[in-house]
Amino acid sequence: MPEGDTVWRTAHRLHEALAGRVLTRSDLRVPRFATADLTGRSVLDVTPRGKHLLTRFEGGLTLHSHLRMEGAWRVFATGERWRGGPEHQIRAILATTEHAAVGYRLPFLELIRTAEEENVVGHLGPDLLGPDWDPVEAVRRLTADPGRPLGEALLDQRNLAGIGNVFKAELAFLAAVTPWLPVGELPPGVPERLVATAHRLLEANKDRVERRTTTARHPRNNLYVYGRVNRPCLRCGIAVRRFGPPASRSTPDDRVSYWCPGCQKGPTAETVRTN
Template identity: 80%
Template sequence: MPEGDTIWRAARRLHSALAGRVLTRSDLRVPRFATADLTGRAVLDVTSRGKHLLTRFDGGLTLHSHLRMDGSWQVYATGERWRGGPTHQIRAILANAEQTAVGYRLPVLELIRTADEQGVVGHLGPDLLGPDWDPAEAVRRLTADPARPLGEALLDQRNLAGIGNVFKSELAFLAAVTPWLPVGQLPPGVPERLVATAHRLLEANKDRSDRRTTTPRQPGHSLYVYGREHRPCLRCGAPIRKAELGDRISYWCPSCQKGPSDNPSGEPVPPN
């Protein structure tokens, strides 16, 4: 699932292509909104909210989309051949005289009143890349349930919005604890440092597609643990381990990270 930095870049790309221009074509290929026609409306802006995308139009309408696991928005010059996938996977087309945005495999696509946006994103915690970022509130929410495993608390978008499996695994490694350590057992000061590190990492990665959490001292390695199962830890050399439960994947170093190991709770996946 794309994480907050990826969605932020998608919003910026769509905003650049659509904002301030009038739509010459509109096609929403989902049954509920198949008859909706946005042609002739100007796009006011496109913004991200955690892992959600909000495309706002004049007249008080917003197109809300969420990419989940494999959705995407592709932008083409109007008239250019589309290459994002077969036609039957297209869920939305928004075009102006210069640019065309095509949404592929979008599991969430709904047209709502702009005044009702809180109904789809109001549950989210502070957005790591948003103007509402509030580290103190993020810490309060993250630690509200002391018995909850850290990984689940980080993935729950109601605590802080924008973290997925990659940043979850990397943040736990940088905090030197496993994703299954209850947040109430984090050493003093660690929740605050975790939240500050999460903000720093997403800010550092929002402008680049080659995501990196390591320092220049690890040349050739962009991530500490994610995707590195069986490979040596960059700090201690121990083999990195992996645990998988549904679409939740965790990587960790059994030597560098303290706490319970390989013991997912099996609770439902938190809201996005």
């Protein structure tokens, strides 16, 4: 699933292509809004909110989309061949005289009143890449339920908006605890450092396609634990472990966890299930 840095980058690309321009074509290929026509309206802005995308138009309308696991927005110059998937996977087209923004495999797409945006994103916690970023409030929300496993608390968008499974795994590693450690058992000062690190990592990655949390130079070592099952930990050399459904099965990414048994202290999935 795309995380906050990817969604921010997508919004930035869409904003550059569409904002301040008039739509010459509008095609929303979802049954509920198939007859909606935005042609002739100016695009005001494209704003990310955690993992949500808000494309605002004159006249008080907003196109709300969420990429989830498979969705993607692609931007093409007028006349350029579209390369994002077969025609039947297109869910939205927003075109101007200069560019076409094409939404592929979008699992969630709705047209709402701009004044009602809070109904769909108002529940989100402080946005790690947004103007409302508030580290104190983020720590308060993250630690509000002391018995909750850290991994779950990090993925809950009501606590911090923008963290997905990659950053969940990497943040737990950098905090030297397993994703199953209850947040109430984090050592003093660690919640504050976790939140600060989350903000720093997403800021550092929002402008680059190749996500990186380490200082290693080899691209195979861009991440400490995520996706590195059975490979040696970059710090201690012990094999990284993975818990969750087999990679061959199509399952939500947040059900998978990676961790280093040598560097990360706390309960594991196995110990949690047996207690």
